[in-house]
Amino acid sequence: MEVGIIGLGAMGRAMARNLARAGHDVKAWNRSGGSVDGVTMVASPVDALQGDAVLTMLSDDDAIRSSLIASGMLAQAKRGLVHVVTSTISVAFSRELVALHEQAGLRYVAAPVLGRPDVAEKGELNVLAGGAPDAVEHARPLLEVIGGRIWDMGIEAPTANAAKIACNMMITMAIEAMAEAVVLTEANGLPRERFFDVILNTLFGSRSYQVYSSKIMHSDYEPGFKATLGLKDLRLASEAALEAGRVLPMLTAVHGRMAETVEAGMGDRDWSAMAALSVGPPTL
Amino acid sequence: MEVGIIGLGAMGRAMARNLARAGHDVKAWNRSGGSVDGVTMVASPVDALQGDAVLTMLSDDDAIRSSLIASGMLAQAKRGLVHVVTSTISVAFSRELVALHEQAGLRYVAAPVLGRPDVAEKGELNVLAGGAPDAVEHARPLLEVIGGRIWDMGIEAPTANAAKIACNMMITMAIEAMAEAVVLTEANGLPRERFFDVILNTLFGSRSYQVYSSKIMHSDYEPGFKATLGLKDLRLASEAALEAGRVLPMLTAVHGRMAETVEAGMGDRDWSAMAALSVGPPTL
Amino acid sequence: MEVGIIGLGAMGRAMARNLARAGHDVKAWNRSGGSVDGVTMVASPVDALQGDAVLTMLSDDDAIRSSLIASGMLAQAKRGLVHVVTSTISVAFSRELVALHEQAGLRYVAAPVLGRPDVAEKGELNVLAGGAPDAVEHARPLLEVIGGRIWDMGIEAPTANAAKIACNMMITMAIEAMAEAVVLTEANGLPRERFFDVILNTLFGSRSYQVYSSKIMHSDYEPGFKATLGLKDLRLASEAALEAGRVLPMLTAVHGRMAETVEAGMGDRDWSAMAALSVGPPTL
Amino acid sequence: MEVGIIGLGAMGRAMARNLARAGHDVKAWNRSGGSVDGVTMVASPVDALQGDAVLTMLSDDDAIRSSLIASGMLAQAKRGLVHVVTSTISVAFSRELVALHEQAGLRYVAAPVLGRPDVAEKGELNVLAGGAPDAVEHARPLLEVIGGRIWDMGIEAPTANAAKIACNMMITMAIEAMAEAVVLTEANGLPRERFFDVILNTLFGSRSYQVYSSKIMHSDYEPGFKATLGLKDLRLASEAALEAGRVLPMLTAVHGRMAETVEAGMGDRDWSAMAALSVGPPTL
Structure with missing residues (x-):
């Protein structure tokens, strides 16, 4: 063709x-x-x-x-x-x-x-x-x-775009979920690799958690997919939510977090650098 | 013994x-x-x-x-x-x-x-x-x-408790992530089973997403694990975050959402009933 | 003319x-x-x-x-x-x-x-x-x-609209601020009229706080200005924030709260009925 | 004595x-x-x-x-x-x-x-x-x-403490409310002093709004009352909310914002420096 x-x-x-x-x-x-x-x-x-x-x-x-x-x-x-x-x-x-x-x-x-x-x-x-x-x-x-x-x-073509936006939104939520969980567990003495070992082998053994837990574990935020693009996609999700007349609390949380990530100068890092705002470098 | x-x-x-x-x-x-x-x-x-x-x-x-x-x-x-x-x-x-x-x-x-x-x-x-x-x-x-x-x-015994609290927090985040994604996709014409089919077979093919997408798909909120217990665990997570001197935005979002779920009279339903606040019954 | x-x-x-x-x-x-x-x-x-x-x-x-x-x-x-x-x-x-x-x-x-x-x-x-x-x-x-x-x-005409939207947003924030403060003080034994007496005569003695503390005090949510209109104005504020490329955390909180108010069937009540979600009827 | x-x-x-x-x-x-x-x-x-x-x-x-x-x-x-x-x-x-x-x-x-x-x-x-x-x-x-x-x-002595915590929480909410309003209005061409002139002479003519609008207007964040102390008080408010079994969305928003302020190195500035996160220096 x-x-x-x-x-x-x-x-x-x-x-x-x-x-x-x-x-x-x-x-x-x-x-x-x-x-x-x-x-x-x-x-x-x-x-x-x-x-x-x-x-x-x-x-x-x-x-x-x-x-x-x-x-x-x-x-x-x-x-x-x-x-x-x-x-x-x-x-x-x-x-x-x-x-x-x-x-x-x-x-x-x-x-x-x-x-x-x-x-x-x-x-x-x-x-x-x-x-x-x-x-x-x-x-x-x-x-x-x-x-x-x-x-x-x-x-309808736009349905496919809504689905893609929703998938990317869910990935950012998985990243932030891991980051916030690491905050709680590291503060109580559990090295992040031990925590990830548990969740990847029990409840969360899927590709998105595997890929991004690895990045968080090694504080390796080489892109990949840049935070500026992640922020754009979360903006699209927020626009779609407003259009649907809905306030989605977790979307809002993660949108704010990605905006902070970019404002903190990490726009060109991988979007999983959002986790760095919460977890910092490995401390244990 | x-x-x-x-x-x-x-x-x-x-x-x-x-x-x-x-x-x-x-x-x-x-x-x-x-x-x-x-x-x-x-x-x-x-x-x-x-x-x-x-x-x-x-x-x-x-x-x-x-x-x-x-x-x-x-x-x-x-x-x-x-x-x-x-x-x-x-x-x-x-x-x-x-x-x-x-x-x-x-x-x-x-x-x-x-x-x-x-x-x-x-x-x-x-x-x-x-x-x-x-x-x-x-x-x-x-x-x-x-x-x-x-x-x-x-x-240290308390480390295990922190890990458990973090796991339960992550499950509620997965539930709410699916619910918010369904809001965006159904509002744009995609039946939730089609969306779940994509995510379970690509990015999110793990046990927690399988179990709870099924409950959301069928609006089946028979417990399982009750929303009141879910709320208790998120309260424990919030306490642990305060103790660690941290404000965790997605934890806050999901804690608020679970509180609303219980206040709306669904405390004895499965904790995934939190999704019902966002998605309602299947509409497509 | x-x-x-x-x-x-x-x-x-x-x-x-x-x-x-x-x-x-x-x-x-x-x-x-x-x-x-x-x-x-x-x-x-x-x-x-x-x-x-x-x-x-x-x-x-x-x-x-x-x-x-x-x-x-x-x-x-x-x-x-x-x-x-x-x-x-x-x-x-x-x-x-x-x-x-x-x-x-x-x-x-x-x-x-x-x-x-x-x-x-x-x-x-x-x-x-x-x-x-x-x-x-x-x-x-x-x-x-x-x-x-x-x-x-x-x-520029649209500047005036932005100012109006910002004013209405601030009023909803004042309402929710009083409601959340009442939650904390009533839970610790202070009747809301005693708390309002303090704030109206010290830090917050302005018209918006006077009008809406009175409505909260008496659980009197006769409109006035309806919650559905308040929700519309917060939606306009959220749209303006997205246009400005910003995530505003308190706007998001109050927008979500007003959406809950309308979803809870109080759309035709005064927009200060949002406070009822938090404070309930006077308990002391 | x-x-x-x-x-x-x-x-x-x-x-x-x-x-x-x-x-x-x-x-x-x-x-x-x-x-x-x-x-x-x-x-x-x-x-x-x-x-x-x-x-x-x-x-x-x-x-x-x-x-x-x-x-x-x-x-x-x-x-x-x-x-x-x-x-x-x-x-x-x-x-x-x-x-x-x-x-x-x-x-x-x-x-x-x-x-x-x-x-x-x-x-x-x-x-x-x-x-x-x-x-x-x-x-x-x-x-x-x-x-x-x-x-x-x-x-009961603790009632007085709850009231004080609630007052300080409300002040931070007034600060953030002004900051978010300035974001919306400056993005649409209105200098902040013009916006403050409106609100101080209409809806929000009280001491807290006067004091802190002046600090925001001049980007003057000399303490005063330091952001680290503001963060402490919001932490006390969050603890009191958890004790009361409540999730307060605007408290959460402002607590997160104050935490960011301190993390951004402004802990020794006045607590109204929180506004700087949103509004930046005057741009108009």
Whole structure:
């Protein structure tokens, strides 16, 4: 398939490479240039919109708005193109994208992904796909290259974005839960590795707890996924909660904590650096 | 071994039965009487303090204080007795128990357990054991009957209590995390079973998320572990945080939420009924 | 001056009556009809937009949007008309109104007011006025009728809305502060009237504390200003905080508390009924 | 009257000086020595316990415990002595002091005060007095020297402590309320002095808002009353809330905020420096 890629951050590069390896004809655009084996670089986003499909992996609403929407480029895309947005964007912006693509005669699939760059490299992302069934079907061969599993989030694209935001919110809550638990246990003499040994082998033996307990244990906050991005996603969650007319107390707590993390100068550290606010370096 | 049991709630009964089955000579006392196969009922807690060891499974600090401490019964216990307290009690009270047992010439082990009554029945609890090594060794044959695994929490008994409190705190956080995520996703059209399907098979595939997502999915809040007990444990966590001179934002959020749950008349429901405050019955 | 009034709730009625008494030629529209002494009722909002100025006192963004904007009525207003919006609306919507009025060749003043209906009756409201100086000057004779004092909030209309939202947020914080203080003092044996006597005569002797301590003291939650409206205003504050990229912990606390108040069925009570969640009826 | 003073911080010095000026025979002890006009310095706290009354103005529970209780000095005090504790101490410790004084045959009055050192200098503190009526009457001539007004908090000493803690909690809430309001209004273009002008002249024209808006306006966080002491008092409030079995959301928010203030290195600044976390320096 002839497929465009817009955005070559760590995630976008991995997707582009995997699509090329799988035999697709990939044309990629990136604001700051770059190159990927087997991929043709193009000079303008418009050039990436002339194939059968395009995958956008830009960082947020604003990046998509300024690269693709403000410039009116959607109007110059190939009619019938399926635009797969894999970024974590707001529910409200996703709703706006539904309307904009309809006006431009394009098809839009929201397909945010779960997984860090190492998982993207292996093509084993979990893809949360939402959109009109024909559009999702059209995109499926591509999604199956980038993802190990495609989760059907229904026929409304924004539903997939809400699900992704909720997942990221839950990860930050798991991080903070471990941090607060470590505060209580270390204050009473239990080294954090002993505590983590218990919870990982009993109640909380899942991937998110494994990954982030390890980072907290070693005070290793190399990103990974940056705290600034985590803060953005919690902001999206707070916006979605306000839209739903709800006050969610734990979301609020963790949103405030991530904001403090960024304000404390750790915006470029892994989002799990939020734990450092509570636990400090290992003390036992 | 000649072993006493104090307290025959669902957990205490299961432990007593398993100890009797394992061939120990078990004498049990319970405030409201009762009987357990193979177990001799005694008329006063003092009668349960005359063996090699005694296991106490009363509901909280106050129950232990009024049954065993206020009455001065520890002074009448057999010298050298190992007292294993499996209840979830406060760190401060556990510290007090260390001193009281020392004064009375007794040995004290804190051994709070992870697991609900069905796990206790099978003798597969996770036991968090803290205390002087000789006392823990003395109690080990009993702990191995009630537990599938014994976790060494160190030589200070209160450390084990802190660990247990932290675990229960983390479970309430997992419950509330799922509830808040469901609010965001259902408000955007995703049925909760679809969302749980994603998280249980990707980031959060552990026992606590499995058990409680199922309860939330079916709005099934039969206890299990009652909200009033959950509230007590979060109170213990808040006390431990204050003692440590720390304000833990997510603990505060979930403590407030559990208090609301009890105030809303759901104190006798399962502690996961806290989720009902946010999610309501399934709407999709 | 020929002046229209849109919206005849308790506040709008008082303003209309005072403007008529002051000799202005007042034409009023209200969705559910009604009449006010000395005021001409008109059949459509458009009829109220043909004078020198119009005052809108509808309950919220949505009411204004559906009554005046969605219908395209602004395009039918008399050119040069000054539109004074005295409602508490969102900062974002106020910004949108700036643009819409400019497009329609109209002038827009944001003039939210501080004061309950009894203060409006006396024409002693505090008016927070923001907008282009010529527009504010044009409206001043009207503002001086409805208000005891006009506060200059600068040349951007939305600034006045932010100020009003902040004031209402602060009132809810004063209410909750008194409620939480009463929890601590009554739990330790001090009747609430004794505590209020201290604070009103020392640190907190201002109008907001006087009014709401009296309501809390007598558990008298007759509105006044309804909890549903208080919740709306806290939602506007939360939206403004998110827009500013900030997490404000006390706003979050009070927003959650007001949401609980409405969920507990007290939406039609005075917003100070929020205190009832904490303090209950007098117990001493 | 022959009266002892224990503790010569800014508050204690002002009280000692005023009592001496009023003609009382004042003997003072201070851990780090010092001198006050007209006051006799003594070498041990015990020497200050031999008169008709003693006023203690130490910083917290621990200071009183280590200076007077741990050393067993109460047993060496003159029988019938009235001990007036003007410090802000915990409700629990005040309850303990009731028992300790009874055992030692002494009389105990809790008389925490409202007012900063400049008010203490003028002898115009507000005194919240609780205790047995005969003890309070005995102390009244002294309280009338240090205070402009004596507020009767009832016959239980700890009630007065709860009231003081609640007052200080409310002040921190007023500070944070102003800070959060400034965040919203400055983000929308309103200089803080304009906003404060509105609220001080309308809804919030009381002493606490006047004093602290001025500090926020000028980013002047010279103490005054230090953030570390504010944090202590909020800790006492949180303990009292836990004792009362209540979760108070706004207390939690402000307690967390004050903890952040101290963690950010501002513990020796005025407690209103908490506002700096939110508002930063004036930006408009």
